[in-house]
Amino acid sequence: MPEAGLERAAEPLVIGRYAMFGEIASGGMATVHLGCVLGGPDHGHTVAIKRLHPKYLKDHDFLVMFHDEARIVARIRHPNVVSTSEVVEADEGIFLVMEYVHGETLSKLLRAARAKHESIPPPIAARILYDVLLGLHGAHETRSETGEMLDVVHRDVSPQNVMVATDGISRVLDFGVAKAAGRAQITREGQIKGKITYMAPEQVRGQVDRRTDVFAAAVVLWEAIAGRRLHEGLKDYEIVSRVVQGKLPKPSAFAPAVPPALDEIVMRGLTADPAKRWSTAETLARELAAKVELASAEEVAAWVERLAHDALDARAKKVEEIQLAAAAIEPPPASASNPVLASTEDAPVRGAPFGIVLTPTLHGGFPPPGAPATSEAAPSDAKKPDSAFELDSPFAEPAPPSPRVARDSSRSLPDVFSAAPPPPNPRSGALRDPELRPYVIALVVSALLAVVGAALGTYALFGPKRDPRRPAPAMTAPHDPAR
Secondary structure, three states: OOOOOOOOOOOOEEEOOEEEEEEEEEOOOEEEEEEEEOOOOOOOOEEEEEEEOHHHOOOHHHHHHHHHHHHHHHHOOOOOEOOEEEEEEEOOEEEEEEEOOOEEEHHHHHHHHHHOOOOOOHHHHHHHHHHHHHHHHHHHOOEOOOOOEOOOEOOOOOHHHEEEEOOOOEEEOOOOOOEOOOOOOOOOOOOOOOOHHHOOHHHHOOOOOHHHHHHHHHHHHHHHHHOOOOOOOOOHHHHHHHHHHOOOOOHHHOOOOOOHHHHHHHHHHOOOOHHHOOOOHHHHHHHHHHHOOOOOHHHHHHHHHHHOHHHHHHHHHHHHHHHHHHHOOOOOOOOOOOOEOOOOOOOOOOOOHHHOOOOHHHHOOOOOOOOOOOOOOOOOOOOOOOOOOOOOOOOOOOOOOOOOEEEOOOOOOOOOOOOOOOOOOHHHOHHHOOOOHHHHHHHHHHHHHHHHHHHHHHHHHHOOOOOOOOOOOOOOOOOOOOO
C-alpha cells in the first residue's frame, strides 16, 4: 500500500493533550498519523496516533474492538511489542496514541528488496523473526492483575504487522484482532479473523492458541528467506487445502542459499498438527539462536537504512517540523472538559484499559476477569508512540489497553470507559476523614495558642500598672494557730 502524503506540520488537529499532524498510513478501519505531546516534560515528544474511520463511530462492535486493542496492549510490557499509551475521545473521533517507532514495516522492506531484485540475507531475516518471536512470547505470557493467564493470541502475525526500526530492533504491532480472556468483543461462531495467507489449519477451523501465532511467524520467516509469497497466485480455497494437508514447499526450493538447519526450523513451524509444531514462540526463538546465524542489531539497522533511506529521511524531516511546530502550540489547560482519566504507566491496571474498569452492560456482560463493575480512574503520564504502520488488512484493528483515556468533550458515542470518580461530598466534613483529621486538629490548636498569646501580649502592654511611688505592701507571715 503506498504511503499516504503528509500534511503540513503547521495545521495540526489538537485532541486532548496531543497535536495530530499528517497521515502516514491507512487501512480499512483506521488511519495512522504523526503527532506530538503538548505540555508537561514530554512537550513536543513524537507519537503515532491511530484514528478510527468516521464511518465506524456509530458501530458498537467496531468501537468495542478499538478499545479492546488498547486494553490488551496495555497489559503487554515487552521491548519487542509496540506500546500503546492512551485512548482519547474527542468531538472529532476516537484516537489511539502509540509509541512512535522510526522504521519501516517488514512488508514494505520485502517489497523494496524485491524491487531491487535482492534477497534478504538469511541472518537478517532470522534476526528479525527472532525479535518478533520474543515479542509474541511476551504477549502470550501476559497475565491479569490477579496473576491469571490472559491467553493472548495475536491471530494476525504478518509482515504488515512487524515494524523493523532503525535501531535494528523489530517489534510486533496491531493487536486489533487478538484473542484474549475477558475480551469484550467476542468472535461470533464461524467468524474467522486474520489474513488467510498466514493462517494455521486450526485457525481456519476457529480454534487458536499460541501455536497459531508460531505458524504465522514461520510463514513470515519462509517468505523473508525465500524472497516470495508462500501462497503466491493461489486462491483462498487452494491455500486452505494445502495448509490443512501440510503440503508446503521448503524455502530452499526457491532460495538455495538457505541453510539446511533454517529449512528444518521453518518447516517444523509450518507443521499442520499443532502438537508437532514448536510449542511456544520462545522455543522457536531459542532454536533460531542456537542453530542459525543471527545478524546483529547494527547489521539489521544498516539494511533498513539502505532499503528505505528516502522514506525514512523524509519522515525524519517531518518529525523535526512537528517538534518545531509544537513549540508554538499552547498546551490545552487541564479542565473538566479535558481530563486525563488514566495511563499505562502509572495507573494500576485492573484488567481494563489504563486501570479503568469496564462496566459489563457496555460490553454485553463480558467485563475483564476479576474487574468489579464499577468506574475507577487513576492519574497518569503518557508515553511515546508509533511509526508508519501498514494497515492493509480489512481486519486490521487498533490495539486496546494500557493507554490512558482522555475526553475532550461530551459525546453521543457509547461510553466504553467509565467516567472519573465523583468529587468528595463537602458535607462529609474534613474531621471525618482519617487522613485529614490530624492536620485539622493541629491547625485548630495552633490557632488557639496564637489567640492566647496575643491576649497575654495585649494585657502586658495595656493592662493596669503599679505606681512606683507607692510603697510595696508589707509582707506578713501567715498566722500559725499553734502559737
